[in-house]
Amino acid sequence: MPEPTREELYARSSGLIENGVLANRRVLIIGLGSFGGTIAVELAKAAVGEFAIMDFDKLEVHNIVRHACSIKDVGRFKTDAVEDLILGKNPYAKIEKFRTDVLKDPDCVSREIAQADLVIVATDNNDSRFLINRLLIEHGKIGIYGRANTRAEGGDVFVQRPGGPCYGCLVGNASFDQTAEEVSSEAAGRRSGKIAAYTSPEEASAMVQVGLSCDIAPITNLMVKLALVELSRGTASGLSELEEELVYDYWMWANRRERRFANWSPLPKAGNMPTILRWYGARIKRCETCAACGTSVSLDEGESLPHFDATGDEDINVNLNI
Numbered sequence: 388m389p390e391p392t393r394e395e396l397y398a399r400s401s402g403l404i405e406n407g408v409l410a411n412r413r414v415l416i417i418g419l420g421s422f423g424g425t426i427a428v429e430l431a432k433a434a435v436g437e438f439a440i441m442d443f444d445k446l447e448v449h450n451i452v453r454h455a456c457s458i459k460d461v462g463r464f465k466t467d468a469v470e471d472l473i474l475g476k477n478p479y480a481k482i483e484k485f486r487t488d489v490l491k492d493p494d495c496v497s498r499e500i501a502q503a504d505l506v507i508v509a510t511d512n513n514d515s516r517f518l519i520n521r522l523l524i525e526h527g528k529i530g531i532y533g534r535a536n537t538r539a540e541g542g543d544v545f546v547q548r549p550g551g552p553c554y555g556c557l558v559g560n561a562s563f564d565q566t567a568e569e570v571s572s573e574a575a576g577r578r579s580g581k582i583a584a585y586t587s588p589e590e591a592s593a594m595v596q597v598g599l600s601c602d603i604a605p606i607t608n609l610m611v612k613l614a615l616v617e618l619s620r621g622t623a624s625g626l627s628e629l630e631e632e633l634v635y636d637y638w639m640w641a642n643r644r645e646r647r648f649a650n651w652s653p654l655p656k657a658g659n660m661p662t663i664l665r666w667y668g669a670r671i672k673r674c675e676t677c678a679a680c681g682t683s684v685s686l687d688e689g690e691s692l693p694h695f696d697a698t699g700d701e702d703i704n705v706n707l708n709i
Contacts, residue, residue, distance in 0.1 A: 390478060
């Protein structure tokens with residue numbers, strides 16, 4: 388069968404996306420696990436034409452049940468396997484691959500962020516996110532972060548825009564629990580420090596608790612939608628109306644009423660109360676004392692940190708849309 392033209396590939400998307408515009412957009416995806424790999428494929432399906440993909444890992448057997456790649460890709464570098472997935476959906480895509488450890492080669496990360504129209508932050512630890520956060524601020528770029536909570540009981544998405552709150556502002560906000568992140572593999576857990584160096588392999592294995600692929604699908608889906616809205620901004624496309632809807636900095640999702648969501652209302656009885664299987668958007672206030680983007684930085688010994696008091700009155704820079 389002859390290779391289809393670009394017009395033939397995206398004929399059914401006409402009116403929804405401006406594929407001529409997206410063909411010239413460059414997306415940097417940092418981290419090609421179950422989040423980054425899926426997002427890369429979906430953006431390729433949506434006619435995004437230029438990719439820079441970054442990950443130093445190889446695919447392992449335990450990755451496959453949640454990854455866009457298949458069992459035949461085990462042992463391959465994720466950059467190579469995901470490149471094939473992108474080209475399988477968009478043979479016209481331009482792809483640059485980087486087998487790069489973000490923390491060991493920040494200069495490479497900086498160069499690629501400078502060239503990107505949008506950055507997908509799909510790494511599995513805060514050290515790398517804080518570095519990327521600083522570089523996004525430095526280059527004035529938009530970044531979309533996503534993660535799953537323990538066992539993918541839920542997850543969240545954060546959009547960092549120039550001049551707005553940064554990832555450091557989010558982590559310093561009482562609404563964000565950075566300890567709730569799932570440990571997706573022993574290697575990732577040891578890199579992040581969630582699994583201590585002295586922990587035995589048997590104990591470490593018990594600490595790896597991941598959710599199902601369908602549990603992370605809502606999170607990657609929102610990240611893709613947010614990415615397409617940003618990449619299409621200012622064009623006459625079917626996504627334009629979403630610019631008035633997807634306006635929040637921080638988004639929270641719950642798959643199940645357990646652990647941190649145990650007190651949320653059951654879905655049939657929730658009414659206006661928070662419940663599962665529904666997105667909640669929040670505006671995060673930029674922190675003037677944020678070490679990354681703040682205009683003034685001072686030592687805070689804890690007295691001014693946001694908190695919930697015993698009466699339930701809020702002292703927090705976030706307004707959940709619930």
